[in-house]
Amino acid sequence: xxxxxxxxxxxxxxxxxxxxxxxxxxxxxxxxxxxxxxxxxxxxxxxxxxxxxxxxxxxxxxxxxxxxxxxxxxxxxxxxxxxxxxxxxxxxxxxxxxxxxxxxxxxxxxxxxxxxxxxxxxxxxxxxxxxxxxxxxxxxxxxxxxxxxxxxxxxxxxxxxxxxxxxxxxxxxxxxxxxxxxxxxxxxxxxxxxxxxxxxxxxxxxxxxxxxxxxxxxxxxxxxxxxxxxxxxxxxxxxxxxxxxxxxxxxxxxxxxxxxxxxxxxxxxxxxxxxxxxxxxxxxxxxxxxxxxxxxxxxxxxxxxxxxxxxxxxxxxxxxxxxxxxxxxxxxxxxxxxxxxxxxxxxxxxxxxxxxxxxxxxxxxxxxxxxxxxxxxxx
Numbered sequence: 001x002x003x004x005x006x007x008x009x010x011x012x013x014x015x016x017x018x019x020x021x022x023x024x025x026x027x028x029x030x031x032x033x034x035x036x037x038x039x040x041x042x043x044x045x046x047x048x049x050x051x052x053x054x055x056x057x058x059x060x061x062x063x064x065x066x067x068x069x070x071x072x073x074x075x076x077x078x079x080x081x082x083x084x085x086x087x088x089x090x091x092x093x094x095x096x097x098x099x100x101x102x103x104x105x106x107x108x109x110x111x112x113x114x115x116x117x118x119x120x121x122x123x124x125x126x127x128x129x130x131x132x133x134x135x136x137x138x139x140x141x142x143x144x145x146x147x148x149x150x151x152x153x154x155x156x157x158x159x160x161x162x163x164x165x166x167x168x169x170x171x172x173x174x175x176x177x178x179x180x181x182x183x184x185x186x187x188x189x190x191x192x193x194x195x196x197x198x199x200x201x202x203x204x205x206x207x208x209x210x211x212x213x214x215x216x217x218x219x220x221x222x223x224x225x226x227x228x229x230x231x232x233x234x235x236x237x238x239x240x241x242x243x244x245x246x247x248x249x250x251x252x253x254x255x256x257x258x259x260x261x262x263x264x265x266x267x268x269x270x271x272x273x274x275x276x277x278x279x280x281x282x283x284x285x286x287x288x289x290x291x292x293x294x295x296x297x298x299x300x301x302x303x304x305x306x307x308x309x310x311x312x313x314x315x316x317x318x319x320x321x322x323x324x325x326x327x328x329x330x331x332x333x334x335x336x337x338x339x340x341x342x343x344x345x346x347x348x349x350x351x352x353x354x355x356x357x358x359x360x361x362x363x364x365x366x367x368x369x370x371x372x373x374x375x376x377x378x379x
Contacts, residue, residue: 008130009130010127010128010129010130011127011128013127014124014127014128015337017120017124017337018337019040020037020039020040020331020332020333021039021326021331022037023035023037023331026326026329026331030326030327030329032327032328032329033329034329034356035329035330035331036329036330036331036349036352036353036356036357037331037347037349037353038330038331038332038333038346038347038348038349038353038357039331039332039333039345039347040231040333040347041167041226041305041306041307041345041347042225042226042229042231042347043226043227043228043229043231043278043306044281044347044348044349044350044353045229045274045277045278045281045350046229047228047229047230047264047268047274048228048229048267048268048271048274049271049274050267050268050270050271050274051229051230051264051267051268053267054263054264054266054267055233055260055263055264057263058259058260058262058263058264059260061259062259062260064259065255065259066255066256066257066258066259066262067259067262068254068255069090069249070090070257070262071085072262072266073090073262073265073266073269074088074090074237076266076269076270077237077239077269080269081211081239083211083239084242086242086245086246087239087240087241087242087245088237088238088239088245089237089238089240089245089248089249089252090235090236090237090256090257090262091235091236091237091238091252091253091256091257092234092235092236092253092256092257092258092261093223093225093234093235093236094121094194094196094221094222094223094225094236095121095124095125096234096236096253096256097221097236097237097238097248098121098122098125098192098194098221099125099128100248100251100252101125101159101190101192101219101248102125102126102128102129102131103129103251104247104248104250104251105158105159105190105247106126106129106131106158106159107158108130109156110131110132110156110157110158110159111131111132111133111134111154111156111157111158112126112131112132112133112134112157112158112159112160112161113133113134113136113149113152113153113157113159113160113161114133114134114135114136114149114160114161114162115135115136115137115138115144115145115149115163115166116135116136116137116138116339117138117142117166117168117169117338117339117340118161118163118166118167118338118339119163119166119167119194119196119338120337120338122161122163122192122194131158132156134152134157135339136148136149136152138169141171141301142166142169142171142301142309143166143169143171143172143173144162144164144166144171144173144177144181146173146177146180146181146184149181150181150184150185153185153186153189157189158189158190159189159190159191159192160181160185160189160190160191160192161192161194162181162191162192162193162194163194163196164178164193164194164195164201164207164210165195165197165200165201165207165303165304165305166305167196167197167305167307167338168307168309168333168335168338168340168343168345169301169303169309169340170197170301170302170303170304170305170307170308170309171301171303171304172201172204172206172207172304174206174208175206175207175208178208178210178213179208179213182213182214182215182218185217187215187216187217188217189217190217190218190219190244191217191218191219192219192221193210193214193218193219193220193221194221195209195210195220195221195222196221196222196223196225196226196236197226197227197304197305197306198222198227199226199227199228199275199278199279200226200227200279200282200283200304200305200306201304201305203279204304207304211239216241216243216244217241218240219238219239219240219244220238220239220240221236221237221238222236222237222238222239223235223236223237224236224261224264224265224268224269226305226306227275227278227279227306228265228268228269228274228275228278229268229274229278230261230264230265230268233257233258233260233261233264233265234257234258234261235257235261235262235264235265281348281350282306282348285348285349285351285354286302286303286308286348288354289308289346289348289354289357290302290308292358292361293308293310296361296365298310299311299312306347306348307345307346307347307348308345308346308348309335309340309343309344309345309346310343310344310345310346311342311343312342312343312344313342314342315336315341315342317342318334318336318341318342318343318344319334321344321364321365322334322344324364325357325360325361325364328356328360328363328364329356329360330356330357330360332344332345332346333345333346333347
């Protein structure tokens with residue numbers, strides 16, 4: 001069989017997602033004294049202590065299919081966000097919801113508008129459907145260009161995707177600009193407001209949560225993978241008009257998310273103390289990292305998410321830097337796949353992990369940043 005004859009052209013053009021190295025891979029390859037995984041924007045604090053017993057309890061019924069609408073969790077989310085349960089859809093993470101949106105609303109000839117530097121999951125899922133994707137360049141400050149995005153909308157545009165805060169830049173769309181975007185998008189075009197980092201951003205004065213300024217064509221995405229620390233269980237949710245949710249349910253995999261994920265999310269959602277500690281850890285870690293970068297002449301972007309993007313002089317330097325840090329046991333994310341080959345994203349971790357980052361940085365760069373140590377480049 002010639003597999004290329006049966007694979008659609010849009011699938012052939014896709015590049016498989018390349019995840020960052022795992023702890024096991026780094027340990028086996030480099031044998032560092034310690035490992036700090038600061039690549040994937042996970043919650044390095046872990047998750048709520050209420051999660052484990054809830055998951056164990058859920059395993060007692062593992063032989064049964066999970067609740068397809070996650071009624072208990074759906075109700076809890078609706079109550080906390082002051083909406084009806086019919087406005088909530090649960091799935092296996094935000095990326096799964098993006099996939100559901102693509103399956104539900106796109107037809108041949110449609111297109112979507114977004115930034116050229118944003119969450120690659122949207123690039124992948126539109127590519128799977130063979131949808132034309134209009135990528136608008138970011139501003140000089142690495143933010144979304146609202147005017148350019150609105151100008152890119154045409155009669156075939158079905159969706160506008162906005163990650164707010166954005167991944168990997170950590171930037172937000174200012175409240176005034178967000179209102180301008182919502183008001184400027186035609187009623188028959190969906191605005192996908194991806195708020196994966198909502199819990200970290202909601203305290204910032206110029207961040208306008210999508211729930212506070214929404215129309216019937218706005219679909220809000222949130223996740224339990226970040227602030228709640230449940231990335232390994234894959235669960236997220238959408239908030240949208242009941243008519244939108246009703247159509248999405250038709251295209252959703254029937255029994256996602258799993259029973260264990262539903263139980264974990266319900267337990268985590270009620271632990272406000274853990275959530276507060278998660279946000280405080282990140283805020284303190286970011287300010288400390290900014291100070292370190294300032295002292296070492298590192299260019300970076302101030303962030304509203306749980307990571308910080310550092311800007312290096314070239315793609316070659318970004319490659320050499322991340323490789324040098326790997327050898328020291330620090331796993332970082334070079335973000336060439338997101339459209340910024342000369343940039344590196346650092347997840348904010350626990351104090352010990354951030355100390356590991358800073359100490360390793362000094363060993364890789366030497367007394368000051370300017371050029372990587374020759375011996376690190378040659379190893």
